[in-house]
Amino acid sequence: MPDRPPGGRRGPRQRSRTAPAQRTRRAEPTRFAAYTLLRAVDEGAYANLEMPQVLRRHRLEGRDAAFATELAFGTVRRQGLYDAVVAVAADRPTDRIDGAVLDVLRLGCHQLLGMRVPAHAAADQTVGLARSVVGAGAAGLVNAVLRRVGERDLEEWTALVTPEGGGTPALAVRHSHPEWVVTALRAALLGHGRATPETVDAELEALLVADNEPPRVHLVARPGLATVEELVAAADAEPSPTSPVGAVLRGGDPGGIAALRDGRAAVQDEGSQLLALALAAAEVPGGLPDRWLDLCAGPGGKAGVLGGLAVQQGADLVAVEVSEHRADLVRRGLATLVAHAADAGRSVEIRTADGREVGAEEPASYARVLVDAPCTGLGALRRRPEARWRRRPSDLATLGPLQRALLTSALDAVAPGGVVAYATCSPHVAETRFVVSDVLKRRRDVEQVDVRPLLRDAAGEPLADLGDGPAVQLWPHVHGTDAMFLALLRRTG
Numbered sequence: 001m002p003d004r005p006p007g008g009r010r011g012p013r014q015r016s017r018t019a020p021a022q023r024t025r026r027a028e029p030t031r032f033a034a035y036t037l038l039r040a041v042d043e044g045a046y047a048n049l050e051m052p053q054v055l056r057r058h059r060l061e062g063r064d065a066a067f068a069t070e071l072a073f074g075t076v077r078r079q080g081l082y083d084a085v086v087a088v089a090a091d092r093p094t095d096r097i098d099g100a101v102l103d104v105l106r107l108g109c110h111q112l113l114g115m116r117v118p119a120h121a122a123a124d125q126t127v128g129l130a131r132s133v134v135g136a137g138a139a140g141l142v143n144a145v146l147r148r149v150g151e152r153d154l155e156e157w158t159a160l161v162t163p164e165g166g167g168t169p170a171l172a173v174r175h176s177h178p179e180w181v182v183t184a185l186r187a188a189l190l191g192h193g194r195a196t197p198e199t200v201d202a203e204l205e206a207l208l209v210a211d212n213e214p215p216r217v218h219l220v221a222r223p224g225l226a227t228v229e230e231l232v233a234a235a236d237a238e239p240s241p242t243s244p245v246g247a248v249l250r251g252g253d254p255g256g257i258a259a260l261r262d263g264r265a266a267v268q269d270e271g272s273q274l275l276a277l278a279l280a281a282a283e284v285p286g287g288l289p290d291r292w293l294d295l296c297a298g299p300g301g302k303a304g305v306l307g308g309l310a311v312q313q314g315a316d317l318v319a320v321e322v323s324e325h326r327a328d329l330v331r332r333g334l335a336t337l338v339a340h341a342a343d344a345g346r347s348v349e350i351r352t353a354d355g356r357e358v359g360a361e362e363p364a365s366y367a368r369v370l371v372d373a374p375c376t377g378l379g380a381l382r383r384r385p386e387a388r389w390r391r392r393p394s395d396l397a398t399l400g401p402l403q404r405a406l407l408t409s410a411l412d413a414v415a416p417g418g419v420v421a422y423a424t425c426s427p428h429v430a431e432t433r434f435v436v437s438d439v440l441k442r443r444r445d446v447e448q449v450d451v452r453p454l455l456r457d458a459a460g461e462p463l464a465d466l467g468d469g470p471a472v473q474l475w476p477h478v479h480g481t482d483a484m485f486l487a488l489l490r491r492t493g
């Protein structure tokens with residue numbers, strides 16, 4: 001193996017050992033697209049927002065698009081494990097490997113260890129990619145390292161690189177999560193009553209495994225705008241067993257579905273669908289204002305469901321988002337809904353504003369309020385593959401006061417008798433239970449409602465495995481959804 005930094009001076013060619021690499025000189029488009037995504041993520045991009053653009057730029061569709069997406073997202077999810085493998089195979093710590101070369105090596109690892117790509121194709125194509133994007137010198141290193149990686153399978157590598165002694169450090173490497181995230185998820189499983197000290201190890205492992213699985217693509221038929229039947233007829237999809245307004249894609253590209261293109265349907269996790277439905281289904285007394293509020297609306301997923309339901313129930317929706325850019329995403333994503341509401345004599349209004357101020361500006365003005373609070377996103381690690389590497393425990397210190405302020409504002413904005421749903425796509429106890437209990441302690445005019453009966457599956461049956469209430473924590477390894485949290489609070493006075 002060349003003992004020199006990647007991209008450094010070329011050593012003598014080793015034709016016999018690198019023969020496949022010599023043949024493949026051009027980057028194959030799916031690998032190149034995955035590499036482009038990884039580099040963009042290294043620069044700070046969000047994988048789920050960037051990938052559709054990368055696929056468009058590289059003109060990838062259908063199976064090629066699916067392959068590139070799984071290659072890129074799977075690589076990012078399992079990056080922690082692959083870096084441990086690369087460090088052994090390259091015999092140097094990964095921080096001594098150039099970032100671009102490391103990304104190529106990670107992609108090679110995922111093909112060899114995480115996907116069913118035949119070893120010769122994985123190595124050949126990845127070395128071809130290296131040759132094209134980082135040069136022939138580094139391609140030699142890539143070739144040599146991937147040869148070593150290919151000598152063992154995933155199980156053998158995992159056993160080799162997992163720290164001895166078990167516990168959190170071992171789980172972190174084996175399942176490719178930062179240690180602090182493993183610790184937080186363990187505390188969340190215990191804190192939400194999902195696990196006991198006796199069962200938590202098995203539950204945690206199941207959750208970490210689920211976090212690394214490519215999630216199925218869930219579609220939502222926005223109420224009043226599309227139907228599940230329409231989605232199922234238009235795509236290779238089946239009705240969701242979990243969400244009454246959901247369909248699950250079996251394969252193919254959702255971009256081809258007309259209802260998605262014109263904003264009558266959307267890609268949305270079933271957990272998010274259930275939360276919006278639960279808020280709309282909560283009982284409220286007559287005589288409340290016929291206005292609903294989404295206090296943290298960007299990019300507009302839940303507002304798309306809530307707005308449709310509001311129109312059906314004879315109410316208006318105000319969708320508030322503090323970020324100009326994300327408010328624009330809501331405007332674009334909900335244009336069809338806005339027109340539909342106007343046709344029905346109702347309104348869906350999108351405002352760029354600070355949700356913390358709405359309670360003071362419009363006290364007791366809404367019947368239903370959703371606070372889908374900004375959070376660490378530790379419950380959506382399947383869909384946002386880079387989040388686990390980008391988030392820091394210190395983020396909780398910034399988010400905590402913001403979450404409390406938004407919930408307080410929502411409680412001020414809701415009319416007595418009305419309900420506030422506090423939701424996060426994180427199960428972290430500091431962002432969920434602690435926020436709700438802290439805010440409840442400070443208010444005499446609010447009571448917590450058992451939200452479990454409001455979560456109904458597609459058959460109208462109560463959703464199973466919802467714990468002891470009154471709040472609900474969904475889990476990828478139990479419900480197949482993101483780990484969404486939902487608490488329902490009623491203003492009593």
Ligand SMILES: C[S@@+](CC[C@H](N)C(=O)[O-])C[C@H]1O[C@@H](n2cnc3c(N)ncnc32)[C@H](O)[C@@H]1O
Nearest residue numbers: 296297298299300301302321322354355372374
């Ligand atoms: C979890 S996301 C909401 C997701 C959205 N409900 C959906 O289903 O698509 C939280 C959003 O809150 C926004 N946000 C953060 N601080 C805010 C504030 N002070 N007021 C209003 N929105 C805020 C963020 O920009 C982000 O778009």
